[in-house]
Amino acid sequence: MTLSTVDVAHLLVALLVLVVAAHTAGRLFARLRQPPVIGEIVGGLLLGPTVLGALAPHFTARLFPATGPVATGLDAVNQIGLLLLMFLAGAELRIRAGRKERRTAAVIAAAGLVLPFAAGVLVVLLIGHHDVAGPNGTALTLALVFGIATAVAAIPVISRILMDLGIQDTPFARIVLMVAVAEDAVLYIVLAVVLGLAAARSDGAGGLWNAIGTDAPLPTMAYYLVATLVFFAVCTAWGPRLFRWLASRRWNLVERQNPTAFRLAALFAGVAVCAALGINTVFGALMAGICAARSDSGSPDLQAEGRSLHAWEAIRHFSLAFFVPVYFALVGLRLDLARQLDPVFFAWFLALACLVKGGSVWLAGMVTGAGRSAATRLAVALNARGTPGILLASVTYGAGIINAHFFAALVLMSIVTCQIAGFWLDRACRRDARATGPAAARPGPPTAPEPHSTAPTAIPQEVP
Numbered sequence: 001m002t003l004s005t006v007d008v009a010h011l012l013v014a015l016l017v018l019v020v021a022a023h024t025a026g027r028l029f030a031r032l033r034q035p036p037v038i039g040e041i042v043g044g045l046l047l048g049p050t051v052l053g054a055l056a057p058h059f060t061a062r063l064f065p066a067t068g069p070v071a072t073g074l075d076a077v078n079q080i081g082l083l084l085l086m087f088l089a090g091a092e093l094r095i096r097a098g099r100k101e102r103r104t105a106a107v108i109a110a111a112g113l114v115l116p117f118a119a120g121v122l123v124v125l126l127i128g129h130h131d132v133a134g135p136n137g138t139a140l141t142l143a144l145v146f147g148i149a150t151a152v153a154a155i156p157v158i159s160r161i162l163m164d165l166g167i168q169d170t171p172f173a174r175i176v177l178m179v180a181v182a183e184d185a186v187l188y189i190v191l192a193v194v195l196g197l198a199a200a201r202s203d204g205a206g207g208l209w210n211a212i213g214t215d216a217p218l219p220t221m222a223y224y225l226v227a228t229l230v231f232f233a234v235c236t237a238w239g240p241r242l243f244r245w246l247a248s249r250r251w252n253l254v255e256r257q258n259p260t261a262f263r264l265a266a267l268f269a270g271v272a273v274c275a276a277l278g279i280n281t282v283f284g285a286l287m288a289g290i291c292a293a294r295s296d297s298g299s300p301d302l303q304a305e306g307r308s309l310h311a312w313e314a315i316r317h318f319s320l321a322f323f324v325p326v327y328f329a330l331v332g333l334r335l336d337l338a339r340q341l342d343p344v345f346f347a348w349f350l351a352l353a354c355l356v357k358g359g360s361v362w363l364a365g366m367v368t369g370a371g372r373s374a375a376t377r378l379a380v381a382l383n384a385r386g387t388p389g390i391l392l393a394s395v396t397y398g399a400g401i402i403n404a405h406f407f408a409a410l411v412l413m414s415i416v417t418c419q420i421a422g423f424w425l426d427r428a429c430r431r432d433a434r435a436t437g438p439a440a441a442r443p444g445p446p447t448a449p450e451p452h453s454t455a456p457t458a459i460p461q462e463v464p
Contacts (some may be wrong), residue, residue: 044332081327090289154386239291389414
């Protein structure tokens with residue numbers, strides 16, 4: 001498909017409107033001490049069928065067409081934004097802490113992952129899946145998606161809330177982030193398996209299994225599970241060393257000329273390998289970010305570490321300037337709350353997810369001796385779905401696993417739980433500061449201070 005001059009101009013105007021709406025709404029939400037990512041989604045929501053589409057449907061349909069070259073261009077920008085977001089998210093999946101904090105985080109992560117995931121799966125088994133299934137959704141894939149949606153926590157949004165409150169360097173913050181990292185690492189693996197199973201059912205499926213495998217469900221599930229776990233294990237064990245070795249070679253002219261370009265090449269390589277294996281490319285972007293960032297943070301060469309820091313900053317800045325905000329704005333643009341949202345389903349799904357997730361974390365916090373107040377704050381913080389919840393909604397909806405009703409409920413739940421977490425923690429910190437002074441505004445379980453560091457300097461510190 002070739003873009004004419006008119007198509008290019010149309011695409012640029014659509015992107016201009018999306019960028020302005022996303023950044024304007026994001027800034028307004030930031031001034032209200034709310035996650036900017038929520039504002040970016042709201043910016044798209046205002047341009048979509050929920051608001052502008054209801055007032056001027058012909059104008060909205062003309063500006064953002066559903067088919068044709070402009071729609072294809074917007075979808076390409078959307079996919080690039082998603083991959084860059086996961087690349088940066090993977091770079092943040094690392095945190096160091098003391099031994100007691102790790103033990104506490106392990107107990108909370110186990111409870112906050114296993115119990116909510118099992119509850120989500122059980123719901124689908126009890127009520128069925130046909131009311132929320134997309135064209136490629138099955139009982140198995142819907143059960144797994146329900147489990148992920150109930151158990152997922154939002155690393156980027158939680159990190160941003162903790163930084164805004166000035167408590168990111170506390171035992172409480174380190175435990176929250178460690179739990180979120182552990183949970184999301186497992187859930188991303190499950191999501192990769194789900195997307196692989198859905199791809200195997202679609203007409204445009206590709207990858208190794210579709211070339212040599214069968215349509216039988218058990219062998220297909222076994223392949224995607226094994227392929228995902230092997231890819232994860234290989235990347236974790238040898239990926240950082242391979243990246244460091246390639247970056248240090250004299251013949252690597254890309255690294256010598258532009259370290260930013262070499263890290264983007266790592267992103268493209270991870271995506272290409274996953275596409276060849278039939279694993280969803282989102283998982284490849286995530287693992288590429290993990291490997292590249294771990295390699296950079298462990299470099300013994302201070303000069304090379306400085307170059308990598310500048311490279312990550314460059315990736316972060318151009319991603320957050322254009323691609324990532326447009327991705328979130330397009331998520332909002334696709335929402336039609338008047339037609340897609342089922343209030344009854346959303347209400348009981350939100351209540352179930354919050355009660356099971358929050359209750360599991362609270363009980364685990366009490367078991368580890370955190371105390372009632374700290375356990376409550378852990379439960380509220382880890383109940384925020386944020387970016388991973390929105391990602392889950394967009395990729396499973398795009399893969400045809402879930403329908404529009406479930407998509408709207410997932411996105412709205414991600415927004416609501418982030419608002420609740422930000423409001424509750426901000427209020428708790430302010431209350432502590434008023435009661436006993438600013439030093440008490442640092443909530444957390446009673447853990448002894450030990451030497452620690454937050455994410456390595458070569459890793460970007462802010463992703464919406």
